Amino acid sequence: MKIFKTLLASALSVLAIAFTSCEDELQFEGSRAIMISESDYVTHAGAHTDTLVIYADKGWKADVTDTWLSIDPKSGEGTTKIAVTFELNDSDDPRSAELVVKGSPFAGDVKSVITQKGDKYRNMNAVSVSDALALKEGDMVKLGASQIMALTTTGFVVSDGQNAMYVNGRVSEPVGAKVTVTGVITSIGGLNAIELEDAVFVSEGIASYPEPMDITDRIKTFAPERIVFVTVSGSCSGIVISVDDNEIGQIYNPVVSLGIKKYDMHNVSLTGYCARVQAGFIFIPIAIEDKGMAAQIYLQFEIETAEFKNANASFGTLHSFNAIKGDGYIKYIPENLAGTDPDGVWKMDISGNDPRCTGPFTGDYWLFYGNAPIKSGSVVRIKFGSRVSKTGNKYWILEYLDGKTWKVAGTPKVSEDTDIPKVTYTHQQADDGSTNITIDETVTFTRNVEHGQFRFRSVTSKQANDGSVLTKRNTGSARLAVSSAKHVAPQPMILIVSEGDGTAIDPLPANITVSADYLSFEGTPAGPKTLIVSSDQEYSLSTSATWINVDVTGGAANEEKTVNVTCAPSELSTLREGKVIITSGETVKEIHIFQSAAGQDLEPFISIVGGNTKNVGKDTGSISVDVQANIDYNAEVSEGADWITIAPVTKAPVEIGSFTLDYAENTGEERVGKVRFYNNNGLESVLTIIQRAAPGANVYFEDTFDWIEPWSSVASNGIGDSVGDNHPKASGYAPNLYTSAPLADLLVEFQNRYIDLNPASRVVYPQKNYLKFGKTSSVGQMNETGITINQDIFPDDNLDATLTFDYCPQVGDANDKFDDFTMVVELSGDGTVDGGKISNPFKVVIEPDANGKYNLKWTAMSFDLKGVGKNTKVTIRPESMENATVKRTRRWFIDNLKIEKAN
Structure with missing residues (x-):
């Protein structure tokens, strides 16, 4: 495992190492900037050769501190791959040595700690999967070269060509590769499996599968004692598989590449590995065929x-x-x-x-x-x-x-x-x-x-x-x-x-005619006011507020109706506004109803609907602004805000005027412009537009989560700042993004930016301005999730980048401590992190203060991404995502997510 990522090679400067004499050092023009691809490197006990990279701008020299380890070459110019050769470690215990690299006399030693695991399985004979199936729980096992046949998020299936077995533990090798496996026999719901100690790559390969056994018609009596290769036809709901409307089991910890979500509520034919455990069948598919959505x-x-x-x-x-x-x-x-x-x-x-x-x-x-x-x-x-x-x-x-x-x-x-x-x-x-x-x-x-x-x-x-x-x-x-x-x-x-075919046919718009675009009432209305309504299609009328009533609810096509509109007396100290809504086919026309404050007539006003401040992104775009007024008015952009354009207009009394404001791309710092809506008697309302600063040329992705701000007060209790305010049990109010109705548009904003890895559990919560994920999982639940950035991040292939973000686990488990679990960064597509597709697990440990209190605080995280490209996706998630076997909490916060070009 790669435990820690070395940062910013240009910042490395200490004393030079003494490989040569002082005279030789003066003649050696070494690199001033040196970095080793791994500062802590862990590998298996066998004799083998791995590859590391030394990054340098000039010459360098290197050596190791123990004889069981050797490198080639020991010197070079610029960035160079080196072969690191390990002798067999024939002891139970791990051993460590250092790889030391020297550059310029003005630069310091750069070191990488190399650890080789011990091998407590060395005196055991390798056995086949078939032999391992006969072992009992707690037995140590060493599998000879076995082929990886299928993957889950927590393990993999291996086969010796005759039988298959599940291994509980992650590997970076793909399906088809052959590996040796060491571990201990364990039980998963009564199924014999191997708890992984180590998996060592042997060779590449292509998986060849046996003819699957169709168990659809025999599902009620099918009771295999081990993993078997099957096919079954049924329906999929989430990860649950049903046959004839009876739930029979679940897809076990499916990998993202299966695309399980697209099969939800569909008939499917599933091919893969199956086992019967205490809770029912578990399926580890290699392929899912979509049979279409059923009447279900x-x-x-x-x-x-x-x-x-x-x-x-x-x-x-x-x-x-x-x-x-x-x-x-x-x-x-x-x-x-x-x-x-x-x-x-x-x-x-x-x-x-x-x-x-x-x-x-x-x-x-x-x-x-x-x-x-x-x-x-x-x-x-x-x-x-x-x-x-x-x-x-x-x-x-x-x-x-x-x-x-x-x-x-x-x-x-x-x-x-x-x-x-x-x-x-x-x-x-x-x-x-x-x-x-x-x-x-x-x-x-x-x-x-x-x-x-x-x-x-x-x-x-x-x-x-x-x-x-x-x-x-x-x-x-x-x-x-x-x-x-x-x-x-x-x-x-x-x-x-x-199920329909998804072809939405645009209906002909209705021609709605109405005698007025608005009606105004005093605080204590003298009586009803009338609207004359007709349409060339059937129509209906409704109101947007309980204090507005109509005595006609609709009419037939080409039928003219006289509608009496009444308002209840107002008890408010301010103007209120509602609507009479006419719906005809897909066409909607709204008649605005204005009522003055209690006991008053309407005073002149100009009001910007939805607030007087708008935040916009750095790119070219436009926003729509509605202005409500009961006087004639004009609109103009303030001096110095020529990046905003609007056509001067004059609007009629008590009309909702809709303006489109265009804004140009911002290539500099954050800027502010104002749009003024005014009349000639000094009455005005001013809209302030704040445009986000442009990121640097080397920034591939950046999210400060400021897009949450417009919703900060929309939810019933607002949105809190649990980390900033150090709330115990993260009690800064965090409404559920999925279930809080006022946040429906914010959910869309979130989904435009990120993919929720576990949307079924609905465990995403906005904070001010950052995100919280997860809630307590009871036995059988998985109430934690992660995110994948939902956009193309990198403009080219074979790039190196640095991923940074602020991270905090939640404080407030059953013992009022922090949630004790590990997270990972995962890449799909091109590129590696910590030498593989999944980073070393990381965990932030929060120590209690002098009063024994565990305080919420941010920790800055950083990861080096190597060889990423146009098809690379970046995911941040808990290391383990599976149904809970005991009650647990894996809750976390994230802020200031950024990916930029590596230095």
Whole structure:
């Protein structure tokens, strides 16, 4: 193993070594800059020759400090590969020597510690895999040359041509290579395997596989005692393999190259190695054939069981629970909680093993969210049960997100109650508080979506028992339920009835006409105002806020409707704004509604929607800025900001004006420009644009994570700074990037930059401005993850680079100590790190202070990348990523990630 990376050769300067006389030194014009490719090098006990590299700009001389080690050549000019030859170490103990390189008298000695392992297996006869299978747990074993047949993230399968066996431990050699293996017989769920001590490369090769045994039709009775080569046809959900809708086992710690994610929710034919362990079958595939998506489960949940309650103890805090099949969750999203819950009655809990909300209100919804894409043309069915208490909300609407438009799922109806404005709904709750209703609807997606989303939304706060309309949250409740006294509903489930072809046909845009682009109301409205609406396609009307009501919910194609718009009296001290939304086919038109503060008329104003500061990247680009005003105004760029361009415009009163601001590439330091929106009477609003500085010419990739900043206050409790504030147990608020609805756009930003190695566990958490990964893993869980940089990093091939980042493990395990685990850097494609594809494992040890407290603090990490190129991908992750056998924590933070040209 290569333990430590030597940095910046140009900084090496100490005294010269005395290989020659002082007179010889004066005649020797040696290098002033010297570096050895490995400063600590560990190798196996056998007699062999390895290669190291001496980096130098001029002459150098080298030697070793012990006779069991030799090098060739011992001197040279410039960068040179040297052969390092090891004699056999025929003892149990490791031994070490130094490789010492000398350059100019003005430079110092450069040393590398060379360690050769001992060989406690030297007196053992090598055996075949077939012989090793007969050994018992705890026996030492030495395999003769055996071929690597398949890889996992934690080990590999070897074969002697007759039988195969699993070896628990990583190797850098590829499939097909032959290696000798030493280790100890161990058990993985009852399966005999080898716990790796050392693997020594023997030769390259190409794996030749036997004819696979098809076990699909005999899966119920198939019980091999060892690893066998098979093929099986079934469906894939994450890493779980099912046959005839019955889960039979899992793909064991799959390597990234298998691309497991693309097979999620697909029928597959899997070929590879299989073994039966205590928990079921494990599969180590060499090939997966995609058989297409079947009519199958997209998301399946199981509520109303003790197992559900026990597994979701955190529901009261997270407000969500995960699917038992498929990758997704259900979450309750409250609307305007701060403004509707003055008495603090709202809460989430599990009641009678059902997920329940106390204090539902207009605009709240249950969100069904899937992490797998759905193709256009797909027919999708959703079904579940729901119930409210007698004083819970009466009317709800089921909707699904088709592209960027929320559409009604089911048959829309219009309420007939006389004490509330008319509302459009799809489902009415029972009024007795004890009867479930069943929601069972089928829709066809016309757009490709990355995430399947349905929501079941409350459209009024009128109580189910026809009591009064609520003005604030009460102690009524809403729940998802299966069993009740009078009705049994289905478990929550989303099914792909048939998969579309993914060809989204753009519909003809609708021609919506409306009599006004905006309406304005006083704080205490005198009465309704009207809109006259029509479209050449069927249309519907809705509002964006509960204080706006319309008495018409839609019309037929070419049908003109007069719509009365009313506003509730405002109790606010400031202006508020909402919308009447007209949807016709794929076309949406928004009518802006403005209401002055309580008891006031509208005062003149100019306001920039979304805040007065925008951060932009260094490259050429543009941003869209919306300006809301009720007076005529102009726009201009401030003096000295000629890198920003905008066309001067004048806008009509109370209109949302949308401006496109173009900005040029920044080749220098960070710069600031201002855009002024103003009228001639001194009223103005100023937008500040901050453009990021250009990185140096030698920087290939840099991320300071400042892109998180715009979301720092969006989440319900903001985003904290656990490391900076040294919060115990990292309690600086860290919302879940996957499950926090306000962070949906931030998740997209993250996915544009990085690939989450374990997205199914949803364990990425933004901090201010950096990222945290991982949470506690119980037995059978893997709640840790790593990241791969999701872009082409290097402009050319055969480059050397330096990777740096700030790293911190989380403090606050069960003993209030730091999470004690190791991390690695991994390369795919061209290049090496620490001489292989995976770096030496690294771990930051945090020592307690004088009071016994373990403090969060950043540690700067650095790695040399050799021979990287255009196809190189860089990954940072925990060394071991597998399901937990005991409860554990592997949580970590990262900041200031940078890859630059090596010096």
